[in-house]
Amino acid sequence: MTAEIHQFPASRTAHNRRVASEQAKRNELAEYLRTVAKWIQADDVKCDPQALLLVLSGKAGDEVVWKGYADNPDVSLRDAGHAAYAQVNTTFKRRGGNFHDRRKL
Known part of the structure; x- marks a missing residue:
């Protein structure tokens, strides 16, 4: 006797949480790049980029x-x-x- 395993469909709520989590990570990276840009503009880096x-x-x-x-x-x-x-x-x-x-x- 064999049994088939059926996956439950992903709920919209779980999908929305995953998308929001990924967007938060991208926002954090973008904010870090803005911080680096501020360092460059303020000449607060060790080299002359x-x-x-x-x-x-x-x-x-x-x-x-x-x-x-x-x-x-x-x-x-x-x-x-x-x-x-x-x-x-x-x-x-x-x-x-x-x-x-x-x-x-």
């Missing part, structure tokens, strides 16, 4: 975007990639993933 390399990560994969490398011989996309690789492969834990400590003392 002339280009940007950004990796957007999700369940389906990663998307890499960059700006400012094509027309600027002073910065190298390859060097930025090496810096990101070194950041990911450190043997010790960095608080928040930042290279520079941004806590206000």
Whole structure:
């Protein structure tokens, strides 16, 4: 004798909660990017940024975007990639993933 298992249909409420949770995560990331933009505008960063390399990560994969490398011989996309690789492969834990400590003392 065999039994078939039937999945209950996903309720609209559960779907709406999942969508709201995902939107909250996206909003948190967008707010962090706004904070980084404020640091750049206020010249509150350790280097003089002339280009940007950004990796957007999700369940389906990663998307890499960059700006400012094509027309600027002073910065190298390859060097930025090496810096990101070194950041990911450190043997010790960095608080928040930042290279520079941004806590206000």
